[in-house]
Structures are given as structure tokens and as C-alpha cells.
Amino acid sequence: xxxETDMDTAPTPDxxxxxxxxxxxxxxxxxxxxxxxxxxxxxxxxxxxRGSHYDQRHVEQIRRVRALxxxxxxxxxxxxxGLAQAALRPGAAAGPPxxxxxxxxxxxxNVTVEVAQAAATPELVAALxxxxxxxxxxxxxxxxxxxxxxxxxxxx
Amino acid sequence: MTVIPAPSGVRRGLIAHLxxxxxxxxxxxxxxxxxxxxxxxQGVASAVTxxxxxxxxxxxxxxxxxxxxxxxxxxxxxxxxxVGEQRIVGEVMEKxxxxxxxxEALADGNGAxxxxxxxxxxxxxxIGNLLPGQQAVVTVKYVAxxxxxxxxxRLKIPTTVAPRYIPEEQLRHMDPSEFDHLNPSTxxxxxxxxxxxxxxxxGASVVTAVECPSHPVRVSTSGESAKxxxxxxxxxxxxxxxxxxxxxxxxxTALYATQDDAGxxxxxxxxxxxxxxxxxxxxxxxxxxxSGSMMGSSIDQARAALLLALGTLQPGDRFNVIGxxxxxxxxxxxxxxxxxxxxxxxxxxxxxxxxxxxxxxxLRPLREVLEAPAGDLPRRLxxxxxxxxxxxxACFEVARRHPxxxxxxxxxxxxxxxxxxRGLARAGRGQAEFVHPGERIEAALMRQMARxxxxxxxxxxxxxxxxxxxxxxxxxxxxxxxxxxLTVFARVPAARRAPGEGDRSAAAGxxxxxxxxxxxxxxDGETRLTAAADLGRAAADEAVPRLFAREAIRDLEEGRGxxxxxxxxxxxxxxxxxxxxxxSLATRYALMSSYTSFVAVEKRDAGEASDLPPAELRxxxxxxxxxxxxxxxxxxxxxxxxxxxxxxxxxxxxxxWRLARTKSSMECAFMEDAESMDIESLAFSLTSPAVRFxxxxxxSAELVAFMGRQRADGSWRLDSTTFARVGVPEAKLTAVAVxxxxxxxxxxxxxxxxxxxxxxERQFSRMDVRWRLAADKAEAWLxxxxxxxxxxxxxxxxxxxxxxxxxxxxxx
Numbered sequence: 007x008x009x010e011t012d013m014d015t016a017p018t019p020d021x022x023x024x025x026x027x028x029x030x031x032x033x034x035x036x037x038x039x040x041x042x043x044x045x046x047x048x049x050x051x052x053x054x055x056r057g058s059h060y061d062q063r064h065v066e067q068i069r070r071v072r073a074l075x076x077x078x079x080x081x082x083x084x085x086x087x088g089l090a091q092a093a094l095r096p097g098a099a100a101g102p103p104x105x106x107x108x109x110x111x112x113x114x115x116n117v118t119v120e121v122a123q124a125a126a127t128p129e130l131v132a133a134l135x136x137x138x139x140x141x142x143x144x145x146x147x148x149x150x151x152x153x154x155x156x157x158x159x160x161x162x
Numbered sequence: 163m164t165v166i167p168a169p170s171g172v173r174r175g176l177i178a179h180l181x182x183x184x185x186x187x188x189x190x191x192x193x194x195x196x197x198x199x200x201x202x203x204q205g206v207a208s209a210v211t212x213x214x215x216x217x218x219x220x221x222x223x224x225x226x227x228x229x230x231x232x233x234x235x236x237x238x239x240x241x242x243x244x245v246g247e248q249r250i251v252g253e254v255m256e257k258x259x260x261x262x263x264x265x266e267a268l269a270d271g272n273g274a275x276x277x278x279x280x281x282x283x284x285x286x287x288x289i290g291n292l293l294p295g296q297q298a299v300v301t302v303k304y305v306a307x308x309x310x311x312x313x314x315x316r317l318k319i320p321t322t323v324a325p326r327y328i329p330e331e332q333l334r335h336m337d338p339s340e341f342d343h344l345n346p347s348t349x350x351x352x353x354x355x356x357x358x359x360x361x362x363x364x365g366a367s368v369v370t371a372v373e374c375p376s377h378p379v380r381v382s383t384s385g386e387s388a389k390x391x392x393x394x395x396x397x398x399x400x401x402x403x404x405x406x407x408x409x410x411x412x413x414x415t416a417l418y419a420t421q422d423d424a425g426x427x428x429x430x431x432x433x434x435x436x437x438x439x440x441x442x443x444x445x446x447x448x449x450x451x452x453s454g455s456m457m458g459s460s461i462d463q464a465r466a467a468l469l470l471a472l473g474t475l476q477p478g479d480r481f482n483v484i485g486x487x488x489x490x491x492x493x494x495x496x497x498x499x500x501x502x503x504x505x506x507x508x509x510x511x512x513x514x515x516x517x518x519x520x521x522x523x524x525l526r527p528l529r530e531v532l533e534a535p536a537g538d539l540p541r542r543l544x545x546x547x548x549x550x551x552x553x554x555x556a557c558f559e560v561a562r563r564h565p566x567x568x569x570x571x572x573x574x575x576x577x578x579x580x581x582x583x584r585g586l587a588r589a590g591r592g593q594a595e596f597v598h599p600g601e602r603i604e605a606a607l608m609r610q611m612a613r614x615x616x617x618x619x620x621x622x623x624x625x626x627x628x629x630x631x632x633x634x635x636x637x638x639x640x641x642x643x644x645x646x647x648l649t650v651f652a653r654v655p656a657a658r659r660a661p662g663e664g665d666r667s668a669a670a671g672x673x674x675x676x677x678x679x680x681x682x683x684x685x686d687g688e689t690r691l692t693a694a695a696d697l698g699r700a701a702a703d704e705a706v707p708r709l710f711a712r713e714a715i716r717d718l719e720e721g722r723g724x725x726x727x728x729x730x731x732x733x734x735x736x737x738x739x740x741x742x743x744x745x746s747l748a749t750r751y752a753l754m755s756s757y758t759s760f761v762a763v764e765k766r767d768a769g770e771a772s773d774l775p776p777a778e779l780r781x782x783x784x785x786x787x788x789x790x791x792x793x794x795x796x797x798x799x800x801x802x803x804x805x806x807x808x809x810x811x812x813x814x815x816x817x818x819w820r821l822a823r824t825k826s827s828m829e830c831a832f833m834e835d836a837e838s839m840d841i842e843s844l845a846f847s848l849t850s851p852a853v854r855f856x857x858x859x860x861x862s863a864e865l866v867a868f869m870g871r872q873r874a875d876g877s878w879r880l881d882s883t884t885f886a887r888v889g890v891p892e893a894k895l896t897a898v899a900v901x902x903x904x905x906x907x908x909x910x911x912x913x914x915x916x917x918x919x920x921x922x923e924r925q926f927s928r929m930d931v932r933w934r935l936a937a938d939k940a941e942a943w944l945x946x947x948x949x950x951x952x953x954x955x956x957x958x959x960x961x962x963x964x965x966x967x968x969x970x971x972x973x974x
Contacts, residue, residue, distance in 0.1 A: 041339040044779045
């Protein structure tokens, strides 16, 4: 990984950059820029296809993501919480975010089980999932639930 | 809208892959529908084609990104996509340039295909802009050197990228896409795509047995060749496929002469050193992985192995046992003399061991052991691990910095990382072995113990018979170990052949014999091995030049021969030089490397390309490695699986574990959980109706218990309990002992030791690989006590005294 460019050389806020220029300016590879966009760690570029471009906001967002990574914040947490983006919105609190690592298991569209990572043994999580499933399945009788059951039974 | 499981959470340098986010997996959101692996193994190499079929069943264009493992030895030399009738062939390019091509093609609405190497054994394919309803069949081709072990050839084909430990510091600075590739989302319980695999093997001599400890297979053999197919339509990609082919003949030292595309000669020297072992006192340090990922079968293997290994050391040796995970657990503060007290302490501690030490932080114990001041004895490490870490290079570096120590490794588990396990042995100038949970660990362990206790390592030098190679790989030859093959490549440029040889066109066709000599000097003199070939008959070859280039690239990637020291600027320059050399080798031989990628672009019509929204990312989830810690407790998330169609299914699937040919019969062993055993439809003709069912583990525990009574010096005590367990009751023992004492004119210890060897041979003959080294130690002890004949001298007395005895039938 390259080194970040000095802040002094940061150009004017209304300038637009190609992906190559953005990569060079922030000291990350093109591949990394694209990865950040795909994972929604930074905003999508302006425009589409070959004509798409980036601006100063993207530069700041990438620097923010890199800073958070160095502080040890998992990328998955950044993605979930939109930290890098939120930090740049007006009124956002400065300083490192207060993140508690968790294990999340989505039971269905509306129900998620969340356990503090420190306490999340596979056994505990499995027990919680089984319990949550039975509550969710018991509280409604949608046909989908039954179908997925029968698919499970087909397995050798 | 269906969602692919989010990338699993990395939790601050702990185990990097607690499944952080799990969602129901919808098969239609996984564009990969099947994987097929075809192996053609012949001569010195295997040519492998991995075929992945992608179908976009969604309403939007998608970009499928799939991280998958290949053998670490793989020289990846081909990447192409078949889209409809169109074949799009990949080209090797510097890695960032390849990505730019790929990214620009996607921006233009074209199809694009990219293959990156994240580690020598982890690759990522990006299938860009797969339109709704579109199908792409992607093939990856590689060649790999066949791994020989005596009269066996072993294939180990990995199928999934296992969760790995990433140190927190590394995590903070890692390229996020590299991290993403090394840690694909895992799906416990099964992924919706399956595996089909077929292997066609041709050996140098008649194939006498084929074994597959990992999967049920269908096997047919005929003379020197064998065909193997995975049995069953939807095999999960959750563990290595391991195959061993046993041949009549172990082969010999040989030299192969080939030509690359530019007309340069590429020589491949395959050395098979003699088996004689000279044992001497060593400092043996066992470094055992006790991290959470070892839980289950791996730690059981490790414990059994260690108990056996401890028994083979001898008085005069020093030893220590180090368990590691997030913390390091040393049996002794430093290595101690091998005696009964230390041995008893070690046996009891190891018996209580569990995989309870957290993450696979392997670097710290390696550092601690290697940096401790060495004594008079040669320091030898045996590292036993599943190798699931991301800081391989740091581990290699510490081994390279300590050439006074030699590092041997054993990879255990369903998918040990061959990059770490082999790379660490390469850096430590030792040897690597692998053991699948379906195999017994003893054979590999005893080979390693024999190498580890060899004194006076033989440092080889090669005389290329007057030729002047411009590149030899490996650049630094490892020591020669008894019975362990060593392969060395050399490139001789067309213009730089021996003086007076004339130019190539003049020489073409005429015989130009060359003799290559390897000389290895040890304390007891020289070992000299020669092999010859005819350069005049050197022909173009698909495999050997690429194997050579891969080996040369590996040397550079692992920093061997590189200039050490200098300021940071000098280091940067050095790095740039290494990179340039790798890129030029890789592009010349069309190979993947850490600095090169394959890219292919499929031009599309402007109209077709422009109207669609940008492709959405679909990261292909991988199957969680079988038996990985915690899997059984995770909720099972299932989806329909579909393998690519295997060859015809007309014959019934007979799951076979081992097929062996003896002089009078064919012997066939089935998987224990086989559903069908229809002997009639076996793919080969049985020459004898006797089909035996093997894979018998009875007596194993009893042997371990019996061996556990052997003392550090190699002797046994005349203890009635010990001998009663192997069918010699106390009264009989007393009677036999009286006769032996007279015959040997020796004390009870000698009597017990002779009797113990006798019983090992008769009761446990089937498992002799497990006790052979310990019995040698016992014979040596007898010889030192003035009983040089050992058991041999009194065998007739024993045969008579033990005439009443029959082997105990354990567990039956």
C-alpha cells in the first residue's frame, strides 16, 4: 500500500477526479477505491460508466475509512453503520466512534439476533437462533417457512 | 431482493472469521453453479483444469467474485471464459494494470474476467458484468509437480478457503480487497454449488494401490494407469481431496531435458537420495498448534503424533514441547535432557492437552524457540499446525533468520494451508508432510522423525556437466534427506551452451549427451548421484518450463537470495528489482504470480452494453472447512446443490476407499459409511472373489498403551500389568522370564525388553511403521548392555517358550 498524500497538496473542493486520480491522491489502489464503493464504505461515483467521476467528498471519505481501519475498526462494522460517511455529514461527532463488536444472525427480514462478540460462543448463538426461530415460526404460518423445512429434509 | 451473507466479521485480531452475519442463503443469488476439476497426472507433473460455471439468474447484471484455493505448487498458466459460442482467452499482465483493464471494460459495459493471486494457494476470479440469464464457463489451468513419497505419489487438492487468523497489527494495514479475498463469507452446512473431480494417473511402473482417505471414489486400474472419480453427484467443497497412488517401483534419480518457447533448454533434475539414516543427538523442539481451529480431529491427531514422537527420542537428546494459540504454553522453560522423569512429565502433560489456546498466533512461539540461545546440539523443530494464518511471510522470515535451526512441518486437518506448511519448511530448510484426518499420522511422523534426528546434514552441490545455467531454482538447495526426493531446475540459454558446442541449428537433431552430478558432503564422506540426458532430443514441453519458472518466482517471492540490509531506499530499490524480475518471468512463461494477474475482455455491442444498470457485486460464499471449530453448533443453512454433470452415470457408484493389487488378488476396502456395496458392478475385474474389508483400527489404543511403558533409554520393565494386556498372564511371564534370563545371562530389564520387541513383532506387526523407530532404540539399548544380537540371538528360545501364546484379539 502506498503512502497518503500530504494534506497540503489537497486541491480545491470543487475539483472532479477520475478513479485513477482519486487513487493516486489518497494513496490507495484503484482496486481499493472500487472495493470501498462496492461495499458502500464510500459514496458511489457521480455519473455512470467511463464518464463517472469523484470529488473532494470521496477523498475525505477514503481518508476516514483508512483512519478507522488503522484504529482497528472492522470494515464490516463501517459498512453496517455508515461510519465513514456519517462522520462527514454536518453535525457528526468528531473522534473515533464507539463500536462494540457483535455477532448478528438474521432470522428473517424483521428479526435479528445480536450478541456481544465477547459473549458469543457458537453454542450460545446456536441456542438463541433455535429459540428465535421457534418464536418467529410460531407467531405466523407463512407457506415459505414450511417449504424451506421440506428442502432441508431432501438433503442426504 | 435476496441478500448474500455479509462478509463475516473480523473481530479485532481474534479468530478472523466468527460468522458475524448470517442470513438465509438464496441459491439464485449465488451465480456459481458448479465446479469441476480434471487432473491428468503423468511423469513428473500433473496438468489440472478447474472449470467453474456461472449463471446469472437475477434480473440485474452481476459481478461474481469467487475466492478459491489451488495447490501451492500450482503454476497457473491459463484462464479463459466461454460465453455462448465465444471463447475469451486471458492474458498475463502486471496486477494493477490487469485490474485497470478489467475495471475499464466494466465501465464500458463490456464483459470482463480477472484472475488474481492473493496467496500462492488462494486465488480470486472476478466475473464482471454477467447479464441477466447469461452463462459463463470459466477455466483455470495449471501444472504442478507430482509429490513423491518413496513408492507413492500423493495428490492433495484443496477445495475451500478456510477461516484464518490475522494478527491485529496486520489487519490495521492490510489492503481491504486482499483481506476480503482471504476471508470469503462462509456458509456452514453447505453451499449451493458442488464438486465433480476426475483424476487420470499414469505412473512410471505398475500401480499397485490407490487410496482416497478423504472421499468415496470410484477407481479403476490397468497396468501403470489408474482412473479415479469422486463418487456421488453433489460433493461439498469443504475439505481437501487426497489421493495416493502406490507403484511397484520408487523410481531413481533422473534428468529431463526440455525446451521452452524461446528455445532455451530447461533441465529438471529429480534426485532420489539413498535411505541410510545416521542418527545422532539433537535438540528436538515440538511446536504444536493448540488454537481453536485445531479443535476436533486435528488436535487428536496432534496428541497421538506427539506421544509417538516422544518415544523415538534417545538419551543424549534434549527436547521441549511447546503448545501455542493466542498464548504460548511451554512444557519446560527451556529444552531439557531426555530421561525418564522428563518423558513421564511430557507424556502426562500432552495427554491432557486440548485445543483451548485461542487464535493461531504461530509467529510468537517460532520466534521464542528460534531466538533462544542454541546449545551444542543441532536444533530441530517439528511444527504441527493447520496453518490457517495470514502472516505467512513473517513466519518464513523468522525461520530464514535462523539457519542454525532446521524446521520440519506437518499439516493436519481437512484443509491445512499448504502455503504456510510448505513455506515454513522451505524457509527452515526442512521438509513438509500432510496428514488428512482419514489417514494415520504415523507414517508421515516417522519419516519426519527420521529426518529430524539425522546428524550431519548433506549439503548438495550440483555440477551441470559443463553447461552454464543462467538461472537455477531453487537457488539455495535444501539439505539432502535420506529417501526424500529433491527436484532442481536449471535454464541453459540457447546461446550459452558449453564452449565448442556450435550453434543450435547445427546441433539440432544430433545427440548431445549431458551428465549432471549432485555431490552432497557430510561428516562421513560424500554421497554422489548422477543422471544423464540427451540435449539433442530436448523437446518443447508444456509442464517443465512452467514448473521451472514457478520455482524461480517462488524463490523471489520468498526472498531467497535477495540482498539483506541497506537503508530503506535501497530496500525499496531491491523490492522494485524483485518485482520486475517476477513480472518478466511471469509474462514470459504466461504465469500467475503475486505481481501478475490474468485478464480477459469480452467486447459487447454498444447498444447491448449501455442501457443496463452497473453490475451488482455477488461475493460467492464458500463452504466452511469441515470440522472447523464450532461448525456443528452453527445453524444449518441449506440450499439445493448442483454439481456440474460428471461423466456418464451409467455405472453404479461404488464408494471405495482403497484399492490394492497383491500378487494373487485384488483387495478392495470401502468407506465405512458406504451405502451400496454392489461388488458385481465394480469397475475392474476381480481376479479373486475374496474381497476384504479393511481400514481396521483395532489394537491401536493397546499399542499406544504398550509403547507408553517404554522408558526413555529404550527399555521396558518386567511389569506384569504391561505384559498381561498383550496376552501374557503373570504366571506365564514368570516362566518365560526364567528361561530368557538363563539364555541371555542378563537382568529383568533386558528380559522385558527382548520380550517387548518380540511381542511388538507378533502382536502389532500390522502397525510396524508406528513402533519401528522405538524398537530400534530398544535394540540399541540391548547392544549397549552387551547383548548385541538383541532379540535375534534368542528368538528360538522365545519361540519355544511362547509356543502357547496367540495374538490377543482386541475389541473383537
